[in-house]
Amino acid sequence: MQEPRASNPQVKYKRIVLKISGEVLRGGKSGDPIDGGTLERICSQIKEINDLGSEVCVVIGGGNIFRGLTGEKRGVDRTTGDYMGMLATVINGLALMDCLEKMGVTTRVQSAIPMNQVAEPFILRRAIRHLEKGRVVIFVAGTGNPYFSTDTTAALRASEMRADVIMKATKVDGIYDKDPKKHADAVRYEQITFIDALRQRLNVMDSTAFSLCLDNNIPILVFDLNDPHAIRKAVLGEKIGTLVSN
Secondary structure (H helix, E strand, O other), X not given: OOXXXXXOOOOOOOEEEEEEOHHHHOOOOOOOOOOHHHHHHHHHHHHHHHHXXXXXXXXXXXOOOOOHHHHHHXXXXXHXXXXXXXXXXXXXXXXXXXXXXXXOOOEEEEEOOXXXXXXXXXXXXXXXXXXXXOOXXXXXXXXXXXXXXXXXXXXXXXXXXXXXXXXXXXXXXXXXXXXXXXXXXXXXXXXXXXXXXXXXXXXXXXXXXXXXXXXXXXXXXXXXXXXXXXXXXXXXXXXXXXXXXX
16 A cells, blocks of 8 residues: 655645646647647646645636636526536646656546546545645546636635645736736735735635635635746745735
């Protein structure tokens, strides 16, 4: 039987939920829903922190393939559209799994919607055991319910798994007091409390996800995934992005 891994004293965050949006996987000029180079870069970062001894869960979005809210604008029923979006996350999760396994990282995909031929069902104790054995666990199909975002999935799974932090990978290097693309004088926060983020109506996560993190005291680290070693830096306690906490 495989024994749990020894912990690394250098690691600041032992158990991590990494939230990646589906759009991050989209190719630039090619426009492919899943760009091979981008996928490899993300998986290299995940491998890097897994090798350090952190326990890594990944929650992946599906917006590069289909988004329920967008489908509603095209006349697709909201509930149907959300289920289509959940299935899109399964495609992305399998792509991550395939890439990670080729890098030598043992990976398990757990789905909130039963589909036994492609993924395990989400079972909390089994997921924790995978982490203890050094496997990366990818959570797909959202919460299994329409009207809940993958942000909410990340907050829910982090609460269930008793994660030390949610790392939200974005295309900006943290949280600003206003949109840095529109305002040259926008100020980036290194750290901010949940209450201040609420007061200033900063768009960290959707309201359901944010409430779950606030109630369960789970910090959220927002950072730029374009930095090739961003996740490693964060895991080792270097100052990067913006930390939202109590």
